[in-house]
Amino acid sequence: MKKMVEKIRKSINKKNIISLAKCIGIPIIVIFVLQSTVVANAQVMSGSMENTIMTGSRVIASRVAYVFDEPQRFDIILFMPPDNIIISSPPPYIKRIIGLPNETVEIINGKVHINGSDVPLDDTFIKEAARGNFGPFIIPEDSYFVLGDNRNNSYDSKNWGENFVTVELIMGKIIFEYYPSPQMLN
Numbered sequence: 563m564k565k566m567v568e569k570i571r572k573s574i575n576k577k578n579i580i581s582l583a584k585c586i587g588i589p590i591i592v593i594f595v596l597q598s599t600v601v602a603n604a605q606v607m608s609g610s611m612e613n614t615i616m617t618g619s620r621v622i623a624s625r626v627a628y629v630f631d632e633p634q635r636f637d638i639i640l641f642m643p644p645d646n647i648i649i650s651s652p653p654p655y656i657k658r659i660i661g662l663p664n665e666t667v668e669i670i671n672g673k674v675h676i677n678g679s680d681v682p683l684d685d686t687f688i689k690e691a692a693r694g695n696f697g698p699f700i701i702p703e704d705s706y707f708v709l710g711d712n713r714n715n716s717y718d719s720k721n722w723g724e725n726f727v728t729v730e731l732i733m734g735k736i737i738f739e740y741y742p743s744p745q746m747l748n
Contacts, residue, residue: 601623601624601625601734602623602625602640602654603620603621603623604620604640604653604656605618605619605621605653606618606619606621606656607653609712609715610656610710610711610712610715610717610718611638611656611657611711611712611716612689612711612712612715613689613711613712614658614687615638615656615711615739615747618742619739619741619742619743620739620740620741621656621736621738621739621747622737622738622739623639623640623733623736623737625733626734627734627735627737628729628734628735633659633706633729633735634662635659635660635661635683636658636659637658637735637736638657638658638659638735638736638747639656639657639658639706639732639733639734639735639736640734640735640736641654641655641657641731641732641733642654642733643655643731644722644727644728644731654733655708657709657710657716657727658687658708658710658711659707660674660707660708660709660719661676661699661706661719662706662707663701663703663704663705663706664702665700665701665707666678666697666698666699666701667697667698667699667707668696668698668699669692669695669697669720670682670695671694672691672692672694673685673692687711688711688713689711689713689714690712690713690714692713692714693713694714694720696720697720699720699725699726702726704728705727705728705729706726706727706728706729706732707725707726707727
């Protein structure tokens with residue numbers, strides 16, 4: 563009887579351990595697969611996107627948003643900084659797409675003009691009236707010109723030596739802010 567009780571106890575312990583491993587292991591594997599293929603989680607590290615997304619906010623980006631569609635003007639994207647920005651292990655950047663491939667972007671008195679248009683882009687989402695003159699920038703194929711919504715305090719395409727974000731650097735389209743105040747973006 564004693565041997566049988568001990569055998570049952572060992573069996574129960576093995577079953578519990580296997581069950582616990584499944585309960586913990588499977589969700590970890592699912593989260594890992596989702597993080598590496600479907601979504602990306604990021605924290606906003608600067609004020610360059612204020613008031614749209616505040617410093618310290620946490621956001622989710624869709625890694626599959628651009629599988630069947632091209633990035634569009636005004637999309638907010640998560641991307642790795644261009645090569646010329648020298649930071650060891652840089653965090654991803656979050657900015658808004660302003661210029662598309664094969665366009666010319668010029669900023670005149672803080673207003674963005676595309677392809678020499680006299681009418682500037684709608685910028686009602688920016689924090690304050692932008693200042694300065696930049697460009698013209700001719701955007702190469704498979705590249706994008708990005709700006710922060712806090713234009714006067716954003717290190718972005720207008721400031722970089724390599725002014726463009728290539729398709730390969732884009733990690734995803736920001737779709738949702740979940741902390742501190744949940745909201746859909748874009």
